[in-house]
Amino acid sequence: MGLFKTLKDKAVANKQRIVLPEGEEPRTLQAADRVIADGIAEVTLIGDRETIMKKAEELKLSHISEAKIFNANDEKATEKYAELFYELRKKKGVTMEDARKKVKDPLYLGCLIIKMNEADGQVGGALRPTGDVLRAAFQIIKPAPGVNCVSGAFVMLMPEGSPYGTNGIMVFADCAAIPMPKVEELAQIAVLSAQTAKNIAGIDPKIAMLSFSTKGSAKHENVDKVVEATKLAKEMDPTLKIDGELQADAAIVPSVASLKAPESDIAGKANVLVFPNLEVGNIAYKLVQRIGGAQAVGPLMQGLARPVNDLSRGCSPEDIYKTIIMTCNQAIDQKNEDIKKQ
Secondary structure, three states: OHHHHHHHHHHHHOOEEEEEOOOOOHHHHHHHHHHHHOOOEEEEEEOOHHHHHHHHHHOOOOOHHHOEEEOOOOHHHHHHHHHHHHHHHHHHOOOHHHHHHHOOOHHHHHHHHHHOOOOOEEEEOOOOOHHHHHHHHHHHOOEOOOOOOOEEEEEEEOOOOOOOOEOOEEEEEOOOOOOOOOHHHHHHHHHHHHHHHHHOOOOOOOEEEEOOOOOOOOOOHHHHHHHHHHHHHHHHOOOOOEEEEEOHHHHHOHHHHHHHOOOOOOOOOOOEEEOOOHHHHHHHHHHHHHOOOOEEEEEEEEOEOOOEEEOOOOOOHHHHHHHHHHHHHHHHHHHHHHHHHO
16 A cells, blocks of 8 residues: 555654564564564564563564563663653652552553653553553653643545545544543644644645534534634644534535535545544544444554554554554654754
8 A cells, every 4th residue: 555655665764663562462473573574663572581482483473583672570670760750750649669560561661761762652552441551651751842632543544446535545533532622622633633644644634623513504612612623723833724613524525515615625625534522533433444444544642742652452463563654654753843843
């Protein structure tokens, strides 16, 4: 597929260091083996070396020996990370004893390795719920400067021949993190989703702020929130191509757009859909995936200082492989942004 060939080539040319905290998990090992074989990233696996190598042998994986392997139960090796966690969280009442216990959790240890600048990103969640993955990231990595909310976007790859999106590619957000975003959070989701669309999905973002109303067709405080968030997003980034409030059909179907929002430059052409709340976003992406036959890649977490991405517990090795590729690209883009700001 064209998108992943482009992202893969970029990752190979700018090799990043990725932590996989579930290093003993078979799907993770299969993905890691392929990532190493393809030269996509330097991989750190968290787990017991003997267990990892035994499973790699059982799975007939030939490149796992090239990964760094870090045992979270090695107290001598993890002491510096415990000290870092203590410094980061002591104002929250965390003691050194608490910190030593916490670094035994691979999700926390992986984030601390990133915080130490010994890795560039993390991919986890094959065995753990989203809340666990995000909690570690929030406490250690924290949001990027100027960002006050972290959201989750899916890159949706439509079936071949689909008229929706740009070359069948769309971005849906927030589908993973914020249950009921406030106006400012909804605006920031739009801004961050535009960056994901441009830098990761490789499309020129045209953002629809979705609602059950199109251009005043219904009156409700929930509609007002979307209208206000649209205005605020434009203030945050005047270059955004964005409109709202729009119903889903008005956002993506030209014939409907011509009737409901004839003056809009976005209606009927949207390739980034920002949902009014998590409930709607999560339901929508799953329906498009299951009924519509789209491939949902993600969620990609938006707004963290360094990329930490979550996996579905039902993920395949292919899903993990692609998420690692996207995480590498997020890390590359963040580093480029850091250089621009210097």
